[in-house]
Amino acid sequence: MPAIHGDTRRSILDAAQRIMAHKGFAAVGINEVLSEAGVPKGSFYHYFGSKDAFGEAMMRSYFADYLADMDRTLAEPGLTSAQRLMNYWQNWRETQGVDECQGKCLVVKLGAEVSDLSETMRLALKEGTTAAVDRLERTIAAGRKDGSLTVDTTDGDPRATAQILYDMWLGASIVAKIHRDISHLDTTTAATRRLLHL
Template identity: 30%
Template sequence: MTSSIRLDKRDLILAKGAEVMTRRGYHGAGVQEIVQAAGVPKGSFYHYFASKEDFALQALQQVYAPRLARYAEALANPALSPRQRILDYYAELVAHFARQERLEYHCFIGSLSFEMAELSPAIGAEVDAILQRSADILQACLEQALAAGELAADEDCGNLAGFIGHAWQGALTRLKVASNTRVLDDFLRRLERLLAA
C-alpha cells in the first residue's frame, strides 16, 4: 500500500510538473512552482528526484512512453491500410488541436529540446531517443505501405519517416507562433500528397 502511495505521489509530481515546464520552460519552472502545482511539500520533490534535470528526464519518459505506445498501436491497426493508419493518426491530432477552446501549445518535448538540448547532454540524448523511437514506429508502417504498393517503389522509408517527424515538429512550433490550426491543416494536406503512390 505504501509503495502505491509513493508511486502515485511521484506520478502526480511528474504530471503536474511537466505541465508547468511545458508552459514556462525549463528555466522558468522552479521546483517551488512544480510542487505547488502538485500540492505536495518541497521535500517530496527531492525525495523522488535528485535534481530538476533528473525530474525533466523522468518526466520525458513518463509523458512519452504512453504516447509512443498509442502511436505504435495506431500505426499497427490491421483494420486499415498502412497509408490510412498514418493519415488517420495525424488527422486525429489536428482535430484534437482544432477542438481546443483556447489554442495552446502543449509540446513538452519541443519546449525542452529548444531550451535544454545543448545545455544538458542528458536531456538532449533523451529527447533524441524519443524522437528516434517515434521515427522508427513510423518507418515500420511506411515499410508496410511500400510492400502494399501504397508508396513509390524507390521510396526511402527511413528518410521519409524522418522528414514527416521533422515537419510535424516544425508545424507544432509554428502553431505556437500563429495560434491557429491552419499550419496543421497545411501539414495534413501535404502529408496526403506525400503518401500518394
Template identity: 25%
Template structure:
C-alpha cells in the same frame, strides 16, 4: 511511506511536469510551482528525483509514452492500411491541439530548442524519445510501402525523419499563429502528396 503511495506521488509529479514544462519551458517553471500543484512539500522533492535536470529527463520519457501507444494502436488496427492509420493518428493529434487552444505544442520540440544544447542528461533523454517515436513512424510508412500506397524509391526511415521535422516546425508555427492550419497543411503536403506513389 508506503512504496505504492510513493509511486503515485512520483507519477503525479511527472504528469504535472509534462503540463507545466510544455507550457512554460524548463527555466520558466520553478520546482515550487510543480510541487504546489501536486501538493508535495518542497523538502520532499529530492526523495523522488536527484535534481531538476534529471527530473526533466524523466518527464520527457513520461511524455512520449502515450504518443507511442496511441500511434501503435492505429497502426495495429487491422481494418486500416498503414497510410490511413497515420492520417487518422495525426488527425487525432490536430483535434486534440485545437481543443487545448494551441497551448504548449510538443514538449520534445520545446525542450530540444531550450535546453537540448545545454543539458546533457536531457539531450540523451530527448534522443531516445525521438528515436523511439521516429522508428515507429518509419514502421508505419514501411507497412504502407508494402501495401503499395507509399512510394518505395525513398527509404521509410528517411520519410519518417522528414515527417517528424516538418511536424515539429508546424507545431512551432501553430503556437505563434494560434491556428491549426500549419498542422493540416503539413500533413496534407506529406501524407497526401509527397509520400504517395507516382
C-alpha cells in the same frame, strides 16, 4: 491512505508535464510542480537527485506515454497502414491545435530550450523522437507492402520518408504556435498526403 512511492513520483511528473507544456522548463520552479501535485515541498529530492534528473525523468515519462498512444494508433485493427498513418497525423493536428495552437507536445514546447540546458534531457529527447520515427518508418514500410502507400522521396526509402514527415510536422507545429494559426498544420496535412500519394 498514504500515496505509494511510484504514485507520488508519477503525480510529480504528470504535474510537471501539464505546467511545462504551457510555461517551459526554466520558467517553472520545483515548488510550483510540487504544489500542483499536492506533494510536500521538502520531498522533491526523495524522488529526484536534481532538477536535471527530474527533467530527464519527465521527458522519459512523457515519451513512454506518447509512444504507447502512438503504438495504439498505428496498430488499430481493420485499417490499412495508410489510414493508420493519417490517423496519427490527425491526432497530432488535434493536440497541437488546442489552446490557440499552444499544443500539448513537450518536444515542440521544450525541444530547443532543454537541448541547450541539459545533455541528459537532450539525449532523452533524442531517444524519444528517434523511437517515434522508428514507428513511422515501420508503418510506411508496411504500407508499401500492403499497397496502401507509395512514396517518391529518397527512392522511396521508408526511413528517409519517416524522418522528413516527422521533421515537417515538428516544424509546422512550432510555426503554428508562433502564428497561433492551425492552417500551418492543415498545409502540412496536405503536403503529407501528396508525399505519400494519398
